[in-house]
Amino acid sequence: MELRHLKTFHVVAECLNLTKAAEILRYTQPTISLQIQALEQDIGHTLLNRVGKRTFLTPTGKLLKKHTDKLFQNLDELEQDLRRLEKPYGNLTIAAPEFYCSYYLSQLLSIYVKVHPQVQMKLLCYNSKETIKLVESNRADIGIVAGKCNRPGIEEILIDQEDLVLVASPLLVKSRSAEELFTEHPFITYDLEGVIRDCLDEIGCKPTWTIECGSEEAIKRAVMSQTGIALISDVIIEKEVRQGTLQVLHRFPKRLLSYLIYPRDQRDYSTVSSFVDVVLDVWPTFRA
Numbered sequence: 001m002e003l004r005h006l007k008t009f010h011v012v013a014e015c016l017n018l019t020k021a022a023e024i025l026r027y028t029q030p031t032i033s034l035q036i037q038a039l040e041q042d043i044g045h046t047l048l049n050r051v052g053k054r055t056f057l058t059p060t061g062k063l064l065k066k067h068t069d070k071l072f073q074n075l076d077e078l079e080q081d082l083r084r085l086e087k088p089y090g091n092l093t094i095a096a097p098e099f100y101c102s103y104y105l106s107q108l109l110s111i112y113v114k115v116h117p118q119v120q121m122k123l124l125c126y127n128s129k130e131t132i133k134l135v136e137s138n139r140a141d142i143g144i145v146a147g148k149c150n151r152p153g154i155e156e157i158l159i160d161q162e163d164l165v166l167v168a169s170p171l172l173v174k175s176r177s178a179e180e181l182f183t184e185h186p187f188i189t190y191d192l193e194g195v196i197r198d199c200l201d202e203i204g205c206k207p208t209w210t211i212e213c214g215s216e217e218a219i220k221r222a223v224m225s226q227t228g229i230a231l232i233s234d235v236i237i238e239k240e241v242r243q244g245t246l247q248v249l250h251r252f253p254k255r256l257l258s259y260l261i262y263p264r265d266q267r268d269y270s271t272v273s274s275f276v277d278v279v280l281d282v283w284p285t286f287r288a
Contacts, residue, residue, distance in 0.1 A: 005039040008032055009047060009061075010068040016055045088116040088271040095124040095131040095140035098215040100258070103235060104286060105144070112278050119271055127190060127214070135261050141272055143261045144279075147194050153264050157276070159283050160258035164199055166250040167237055168229040178205055178229075178249045186211045186228035188219050196231055199252045220246075 012021045012032065022029050040047050045060035057065060096105055101123060109121055124131075124140060132149055134140035149156045168181055176184070187207035189196060200206065211228060213219045216236050223230045224245060233256050240246040260279055266272045 008035040013065040093122040095134045096144040155264045156259045161254040162256040163234040164252040164255040169226045170247045188228045188230040
């Protein structure tokens with residue numbers, strides 16, 4: 001069976017109209033008839049029946065169409081994948097926590113789309129745990145997360161190391177120690193796992209009670225409004241510390257590790273690899 005004969009049959013089977021099929025394929029109707037006849041000879045069964053001016057698929061024709069539907073869908077996907085290998089093409093979905101979206105990714109996406117305007121970008125704002133799940137399930141092509149991923153099939157590249165700082169409003173501190181503040185006020189955080197737990201253990205502080213917030217920006221605003229204390233990236237509160245609206249109680253140097261993650265089998269696709277290259281080139285300039 002020749003592929004061109006299968007393609008002709010597939011279009012005819014979709015249209016069930018030789019005139020319309022001839023327009024789509026840019027063949028003459030006699031050419032289409034000859035190709036269908038050749039395919040029927042190869043298979044040994046009739047594929048089409050005509051009743052008056054109407055064309056119908058035979059049982060064999062219906063069976064063959066079922067398989068050509070899959071065949072040409074796979075060929076279309078193959079062509080798309082090959083295009084993705086050649087140059088950035090199609091859709092690219094990036095997932096990351098709000099902190100990265102607000103402070104870094106808006107600039108990165110702007111740089112990327114200027115170089116590759118043909119790529120359709122989508123940015124999803126999720127916490128690190130959800131971002132890992134999105135990348136793992138192929139609902140996101142690339143993720144940026146705080147902390148290591150440690151998932152099979154996921155490539156991770158360390159792109160940044162930031163100081164974590166324990167902060168509170170100066171109006172709350174008033175010469176109190178960190179231990180006293182933890183006793184008197186809630187600890188505001190998005191979780192109590194991993195690096196945050198390690199940092200609190202390091203200074204011997206255990207929250208009496210906690211308030212969970214969904215974003216770093218919400219945590220910062222809660223601390224500024226004297227709701228409680230928090231452990232947060234120094235990048236987020238740099239201006240507030242300089243202005244004196246937040247006070248640093250303790251600094252943990254280079255404790256917040258940021259990783260770029262993506263499915264390992266996607267690295268050769270130019271859309272993914274080109275964005276990875278932009279991140280690796282541009283991210284260091286954020287600290288310059």
